Amino acid sequence: MGRTLYTNIQIFDGSGADLYPGEVLVEGNKITAVNQGTDEKLSTENAFIIDGKGATLMPGMVEAHAHLTWPTNVERTINAMKLPIEEHVLVTAQNARITLDYGFTSAYSAGSVGEKIEPHLRDMINAGHIPGPRLRASALEKGMEDVMGVPEGYDPTHDRSIEGLRQYIRDMKKLGCDTVKIMLSSDEGFQLGGSERLLYTQEEITAIGETAREENIWLACHSQSTESVKMACRAGFRNLFHCIHIDEEGLDLMEARKDDLFMSPAPGLLYARIHEAQDFGIGPKEARKMGAYLGLESNQKNIPKMRKRGIRVLPGGDYGFPYNPIGRNARDLDIFVKMFGFTTHEALVAATKHGGELVDWPVGMIKANMLADILLIDGDPTKDITVLQDLSKILSVMKDGKFHRAPPRRYEVFA
Numbered sequence: 001m002g003r004t005l006y007t008n009i010q011i012f013d014g015s016g017a018d019l020y021p022g023e024v025l026v027e028g029n030k031i032t033a034v035n036q037g038t039d040e041k042l043s044t045e046n047a048f049i050i051d052g053k054g055a056t057l058m059p060g061m062v063e064a065h066a067h068l069t070w071p072t073n074v075e076r077t078i079n080a081m082k083l084p085i086e087e088h089v090l091v092t093a094q095n096a097r098i099t100l101d102y103g104f105t106s107a108y109s110a111g112s113v114g115e116k117i118e119p120h121l122r123d124m125i126n127a128g129h130i131p132g133p134r135l136r137a138s139a140l141e142k143g144m145e146d147v148m149g150v151p152e153g154y155d156p157t158h159d160r161s162i163e164g165l166r167q168y169i170r171d172m173k174k175l176g177c178d179t180v181k182i183m184l185s186s187d188e189g190f191q192l193g194g195s196e197r198l199l200y201t202q203e204e205i206t207a208i209g210e211t212a213r214e215e216n217i218w219l220a221c222h223s224q225s226t227e228s229v230k231m232a233c234r235a236g237f238r239n240l241f242h243c244i245h246i247d248e249e250g251l252d253l254m255e256a257r258k259d260d261l262f263m264s265p266a267p268g269l270l271y272a273r274i275h276e277a278q279d280f281g282i283g284p285k286e287a288r289k290m291g292a293y294l295g296l297e298s299n300q301k302n303i304p305k306m307r308k309r310g311i312r313v314l315p316g317g318d319y320g321f322p323y324n325p326i327g328r329n330a331r332d333l334d335i336f337v338k339m340f341g342f343t344t345h346e347a348l349v350a351a352t353k354h355g356g357e358l359v360d361w362p363v364g365m366i367k368a369n370m371l372a373d374i375l376l377i378d379g380d381p382t383k384d385i386t387v388l389q390d391l392s393k394i395l396s397v398m399k400d401g402k403f404h405r406a407p408p409r410r411y412e413v414f415a
């Protein structure tokens, strides 16, 4: 069994506590010991030893709103959302590798172009054939025909009867999905006033919720109108996106379910549309028309309220658009700090401990018996959270006890 010992490090353990000096031992795919302080030393026997030289060791991050099939990444811009399937599959594999390169060791899918890509991708990653994050896989975003992710001329609802909707959930389970995304509301990006337009009835969503529980599959939703959030709460959805028009009653419903519900606002895309999309023909006027200001300003108003109520709000920002490339995902943590009133510690807990709770694997914390998903960071992200956006500062990425990116040779100790 492989042993890796990290020594001379400052540990951010995911609990929200301040960094402390110590050592971390990994055996096989697990963390088996965490030593606080510098007096006691863990055994170096048969270990691959990393001298962190004071670097920060922290849990791998979790992307709570991932679209690995959305084509654009930091290595190349693709001015399309859909490609010929052969190319699309390969680009998706590249996106999975880049997501991991940048320190995201787990991801919860917020919908995929193509029904079967993500279940296959997840299985290939788990088998060790290609690099990528642990993945909670999804199929198409289920919504209206010709709206994002749903091909023109193809209605994945098959049949909009209650039984048809139940069958859709069973079909997604058979495909191997872990989660199904439903477009509960429309979006300003699709039509003016879309964010307040409901696309389903409570009866339909209740049936979807019941079937999902029977099939043991999770539900996620695009939910912008306040009624869509309430429907999702009542029907037992796990991961709620955007929630921009939420009112006090909606907040009450979310709070009542806060132990098994997560909110992923996906601010990265809105931020990019406002500040970074000019070269792609999106100026302030277009950004306003697409609802970017409305979304971000509502998030700014409501997310601090959610935080106070103990609702877990997670980073993950719709990366994959030409002006919002995959690989920039850690920018969401900075947005949480600058715009939503999170401390750096809170944003890091959201991306690690709470992210681990979302994907429901023993990840997101540095403690014994957790899976060894571990980052080594040159710098202190509790002082400057933007270091997580700089690939050169992410010294190493370990997933499941193995290095996806090993630390530079100068950090190795030869006994």
Ligand SMILES: [Zn+2]
Binding pocket: 065, 067, 110, 266, 318
């Ligand atoms: Zn999305």
